Amino acid sequence: MGGDHGPEVTIPASLDCLKNNPDLKLILVGDEVVIRQQMAQELAAYQDRITIQHASQCVGMDESPAKALKNKKDSSMRVAINMVRDGRADACVSAGNTGALMATARFVLKMMPGIDRPAIISTLPSIYGHTHVLDLGANVDCSAEHLFQFAVMGNELVKAVEAIEIPKVGLLNIGEEDMKGNEQVKSAAKLLENSSLNYIGYVEGNSLNAGHIKVDLIVTDGFVGNVALKSIEGAAKMIGTTLKQAFDKNYLTKLAGLLAYPVLKSFKQRIDPRLYNGASFLGLRGLVIKSHGGADVLAFKTAIELAICEVNKDVIRKISEQVEKTLALREIA
Amino acid sequence: MGGDHGPEVTIPASLDCLKNNPDLKLILVGDEVVIRQQMAQELAAYQDRITIQHASQCVGMDESPAKALKNKKDSSMRVAINMVRDGRADACVSAGNTGALMATARFVLKMMPGIDRPAIISTLPSIYGHTHVLDLGANVDCSAEHLFQFAVMGNELVKAVEAIEIPKVGLLNIGEEDMKGNEQVKSAAKLLENSSLNYIGYVEGNSLNAGHIKVDLIVTDGFVGNVALKSIEGAAKMIGTTLKQAFDKNYLTKLAGLLAYPVLKSFKQRIDPRLYNGASFLGLRGLVIKSHGGADVLAFKTAIELAICEVNKDVIRKISEQVEKTLALREIA
Numbered sequence: 001m002g003g004d005h006g007p008e009v010t011i012p013a014s015l016d017c018l019k020n021n022p023d024l025k026l027i028l029v030g031d032e033v034v035i036r037q038q039m040a041q042e043l044a045a046y047q048d049r050i051t052i053q054h055a056s057q058c059v060g061m062d063e064s065p066a067k068a069l070k071n072k073k074d075s076s077m078r079v080a081i082n083m084v085r086d087g088r089a090d091a092c093v094s095a096g097n098t099g100a101l102m103a104t105a106r107f108v109l110k111m112m113p114g115i116d117r118p119a120i121i122s123t124l125p126s127i128y129g130h131t132h133v134l135d136l137g138a139n140v141d142c143s144a145e146h147l148f149q150f151a152v153m154g155n156e157l158v159k160a161v162e163a164i165e166i167p168k169v170g171l172l173n174i175g176e177e178d179m180k181g182n183e184q185v186k187s188a189a190k191l192l193e194n195s196s197l198n199y200i201g202y203v204e205g206n207s208l209n210a211g212h213i214k215v216d217l218i219v220t221d222g223f224v225g226n227v228a229l230k231s232i233e234g235a236a237k238m239i240g241t242t243l244k245q246a247f248d249k250n251y252l253t254k255l256a257g258l259l260a261y262p263v264l265k266s267f268k269q270r271i272d273p274r275l276y277n278g279a280s281f282l283g284l285r286g287l288v289i290k291s292h293g294g295a296d297v298l299a300f301k302t303a304i305e306l307a308i309c310e311v312n313k314d315v316i317r318k319i320s321e322q323v324e325k326t327l328a329l330r331e332i333a
Numbered sequence: 334m335g336g337d338h339g340p341e342v343t344i345p346a347s348l349d350c351l352k353n354n355p356d357l358k359l360i361l362v363g364d365e366v367v368i369r370q371q372m373a374q375e376l377a378a379y380q381d382r383i384t385i386q387h388a389s390q391c392v393g394m395d396e397s398p399a400k401a402l403k404n405k406k407d408s409s410m411r412v413a414i415n416m417v418r419d420g421r422a423d424a425c426v427s428a429g430n431t432g433a434l435m436a437t438a439r440f441v442l443k444m445m446p447g448i449d450r451p452a453i454i455s456t457l458p459s460i461y462g463h464t465h466v467l468d469l470g471a472n473v474d475c476s477a478e479h480l481f482q483f484a485v486m487g488n489e490l491v492k493a494v495e496a497i498e499i500p501k502v503g504l505l506n507i508g509e510e511d512m513k514g515n516e517q518v519k520s521a522a523k524l525l526e527n528s529s530l531n532y533i534g535y536v537e538g539n540s541l542n543a544g545h546i547k548v549d550l551i552v553t554d555g556f557v558g559n560v561a562l563k564s565i566e567g568a569a570k571m572i573g574t575t576l577k578q579a580f581d582k583n584y585l586t587k588l589a590g591l592l593a594y595p596v597l598k599s600f601k602q603r604i605d606p607r608l609y610n611g612a613s614f615l616g617l618r619g620l621v622i623k624s625h626g627g628a629d630v631l632a633f634k635t636a637i638e639l640a641i642c643e644v645n646k647d648v649i650r651k652i653s654e655q656v657e658k659t660l661a662l663r664e665i666a
Contacts, residue, residue, distance in 0.1 A: 064512065127571050137507050140515040174470050174559040179397065182473040182556055205563030209571035220560075223515055226507040227557050228564040230538030235568040238460050238542035239604060243576075246600035253596045260593040263586045267579035271572060 001030040001058040001076040002096025004294045010095065011038045013300035018046050021308055027051045027089055030058070030076040055079040059096055061293060065103035077101050081108045084286040091287035091307040093278075095295050102138055105281055105288045114323045115283040117142075119150045120222070120290065121157060122279035124232065125271050128214035131207070132158050135219075136279060137226035144187030147171070148195070149323075151188075151219045153282040155197050156322045158217050160313040168213075170203035172220035172228070177202075184221070195326075208232065236271070278303035280310060287316050334363040334391040334409040335429025337627045343428065344371045346633035351379050354641055360384045360422055363391070363409040388412040392429055394626060398436035410434055414441045417619040424620035424640040426611075428628050435471055438614055438621045447656040448616040450475075452483045453555070453623065454490060455612035457565065458604050461547035464540070465491050469612060470559035477520030480504070481528070482656075484521075484552045486615040488530050489655045491550050493646040501546075503536035505553035505561070510535075517554070525552075528659075541565065569606070611636035613643060620649050 003009060007030065014026050028035050032054040036043065043050060057075040059068040072078060077096050083089040085108050094101050106118055121134035134154045139146065151169055158167040171189055173181040180202060181189075192199035200215065205228055207215050220228070243264075247257035257264070269275075277299035281288045287310055291303035310316075336342060340363065347359050361368050365387040369376065376383060390408040392401040405411060410429050416422040418441050427434050439451055454467035467487045472479065484502055491500040504522055506514040513535060514522075525532035533548065538561055540548050553561070576597075580590035590597070602608075610632040614621045620643055624636035643649075 062510070125571065127574050140507065172560060174473065174556055174563075177395070205560040205565075206567030206570065208564055209567040210574065211567065223507055224557055224560050227505060227538040227553075227561050230507075231541055231561040231564045232538075232568040234539030234542040234544065235565040236572060237539065238458065239569060239572050241460050241543065242603050243600050246596045246603070247593075249596070249599075256593040256596050260580075260589040260596075263579045263582075263589050263593075266582075267576050270575050270579070 001034075001055070002061070002094050002293070003291065003300070004061070004095075005296070007034055007038045009295060009297055009300050011035065012297045013304060014050075015039065015042050015046070016297065016301050017304045017308070018049055021305075024308060025049045025051070027053050027080075027083065029053045029055050029080040029083070031055070053079060053083065059100045061097050063097055063100060065097070065099040068097065068100035069103050069107055072100075075104075078104050078108070081105050081286070081288065084288065085109055090311040091289060093289045093291060093300075093304050093307045095291040095293055095300060095303070098137070098290055098293075101288065101290055102281060105284055105286070109284040109286040109288070112283050112285055112320050112323055114327045115149050115153065117146055117149075118281050118283040119153065120225075120279045121154055121282055122229075123276050124208050124229070125276060126208070126214070127210045130276070131209070131215055131218055133208060133218045133220070133225055133229070134282065135222040135225050136229055137222045138281070139222040141223070142184060142221035144184050144191055147184065147188035147219055147221065148191040149283070151192055151197055151199075151217070152195075152322060152326050153319050154217045154219060156319040157280065157282065157310075157315050160315045160318050161309055162216065164216055166198045167216035168200045169197050169217045169219065170200050170207060170215040172207075172218050172224060173202035173204065175202065176204065188219070205231075233273070236273070274299035275302055278306035280306070280315075282319065285316070285320075287311065334367075334388070335394070335427050335434075335626070336624065336633070337394070337428075338629070340367055340371045342628060342630055342633050344368065345630045346637060347383075348372065348375050348379070349630065349634050350637045350641070351382055354638075357641060358382045358384070360386050360413075360416060362386045362388050362413040362416070364388070386412060386416065392433045394430050396430055396433060398430070398432040401430065401433035402436050402440055405433075408437075411437050411441070414438050414619070414621065417621065418442055423644040424622060426622045426624060426633075426637050426640045428624040428626055428633060428636070431470070431623055431626075434621065434623055435614060438617055438619070442617040442619040442621070445616050445618055445653050445656055447660045448482050448486065450479055450482075451614050451616040452486065453558075453612045454487055454615055455562075456609050457541050457562070458609060459541070459547070460543045463609070464542070464548055464551055466541060466551045466553070466558055466562070467615065468553065468555040468558050469562055470555045471614070472555040474556070475517060475554035477517050477524055480517065480521035480552055480554065481524040482616070484525055484530060484532075484550070485528075485655060485659050486652050487550045487552060489652040490613065490615065490643075490648050493648045493651050494642055495549065497549055499531045500549035501533045502530050502550045502552065503533050503540060503548040505540075505551050505557060506535035506537065508535065509537065521552070529662075538564075566606070569604070607632035608635055611639035613639070613648075615652065618649070618653075620644065
């Protein structure tokens with residue numbers, strides 16, 4: 001039900017995913033009447049692979065997480081997360097209110113033992129392929145220990161979904177030299193140096209999209225990560241707008257744009273943010289994927305595909321086992 | 334002498350600026366022999382507007398600021414900043430080691446009364462024109478009071494150089510709602526709300542280049558500001574690389590690129606980072622401008638032009654007076 005467009009986007013995206021993934025079963029959680037209206041014809045075609053789970057409430061995009069948690073016990077996101085807790089669903093995908101989704105997921109699913117705080121991880125396109133980054137906004141203040149826990153979890157996710165045996169892990173900082181950074185970052189660097197992770201050192205903001213070496217996972221606190229992510233979104237928007245304006249200037253530039261259209265189209269597809277939609281909440285005892293609120297059908301489909309991938313790769317179990325191992329090693333040390 | 338290219342870049346840029354600014358006088362600080370070699374012919378043409386000030390040392394790009402301060406008392410940056418302190422120069426422009434330049438400037442020029450810490454301010458292109466941002470890396474941890482002081486200084490700079498009477502000031506955060514952010518940001522928001530500045534509230538990272546409204550000045554701490562700036566650089570590099578790859582793919586796309594060349598060129602010029610080169614150190618009793626270390630002639634020229642502009646607009650005096658006024662108002666309150 002959530003996101004800026006609700007079932008108009010989520011249902012066509014769901015149907016597309018069912019078409020592309022023959023083993024997929026979807027439970028659509030929300031207002032049953034609305035859902036049935038939106039997919040009257042397709043329901044029959046996929047009747048053995050679609051279940052509708054009615055939920056009478058819906059969390060508003062601007063609603064406070066605390067209020068949603070208290071007053072919306074039959075919201076679509078709450079019911080969906082309950083189903084993950086009860087083992088009736090392998091993952092929950094939502095385009096709804098991020099704060100409320102996180103608060104609900106944390107309340108219902110509980111934290112993984114050994115992890116203090118959940119973190120949000122997502123993928124950005126880079127000149128080397130792509131880069132995973134966390135935390136993207138769940139935690140405004142992070143200790144060195146939190147950053148270390150994020151690294152352990154993110155590392156396991158990257159190993160699983162990318163099939164990279166030893167991911168390169170970097171810590172986001174304002175310079176690559178040892179003396180750079182604040183106390184949390186410097187202490188986190190020490191924890192990472194002494195860990196079994198392939199820690200490559202400090203990386204700067206440009207490493208998210210185009211550093212001088214490939215980095216698989218970049219760790220930072222939620223304030224910095226969120227600002228970096230949105231700064232990149234803004235830069236891409238500005239560059240896209242400027243490019244469009246240059247081609248729209250007069251009839252000659254428009255003609256050039258027409259001739260260059262296939263090239264510009266393939267360029268746009270390569271960095272299309274909709275193909276990078278979907279952020280995973282890590283550190284919980286269950287899988288919750290957050291889609292961008294403004295997602296269209298293609299973008300929401302990407303978020304569902306991400307959930308399918310993480311379920312198939314058994315990401316939550318792998319993270320949980322690795323966290324347990326890391327804790328055991330510490331107790332020995 | 335500083336930067337990745339030294340006098341090969343700084344001297345041609347200086348000569349260009351002398352050509353374009355008939356009232357400009359430049360003092361070239363560094364190794365006199367090297368400088369004379371680099372500009373043997375032009376020296377005569379500009380002899381009444383060029384002075385060479387010999388400095389026997391040069392701070393390395395990776396040298397620690399503390400060591401540079403202690404051991405390089407006759408470095409080109411130190412001598413240049415001494416000249417600003419002594420009133421023999423109106424501003425110092427350097428492409429050298431940022432940390433050393435900041436430490437030297439702070440040691441030699443001293444802080445403005447009422448300002449606790451210096452901040453680095455620069456300009457980014459935006460869909461509305463451009464945005465000024467500070468701090469870009471001088472301070473890794475900032476209190477609300479520091480952020481407030483940055484806002485007061487930046488506001489005065491924007492008023493002076495942009496001739497905007499009432500700049501719109503935003504505070505960088507991870508959401509626009511009141512509840513968002515860390516404690517420093519929330520407290521800084523209160524200080525700004527109660528000030529005479531035109532504080533418009535929290536803005537997100539995308540506002541640096543392409544927010545939903547125009548913001549003239551964005552205030553943040555140096556860690557977040559630096560990461561945001563470099564994230565934008567990385568995004569621009571990735572997008573540029575991807576665009577180039579798309580046009581380089583085969584002979585048809587290359588032909589399209591040839592036809593679209595004038596458009597692509599005008600697009601590139603519009604967002605050319607060299608035209609935004611130059612960051613001012615604010616909060617000191619004198620003007621120091623930092624150029625990107627990798628600046629080429631055009632970029633270094635932009636940094637010199639920025640210094641000329643800020644000198645002509647009397648930015649340091651205006652900031653100093655405004656800070657004094659703000660302090661007086663606080664004492665009354």
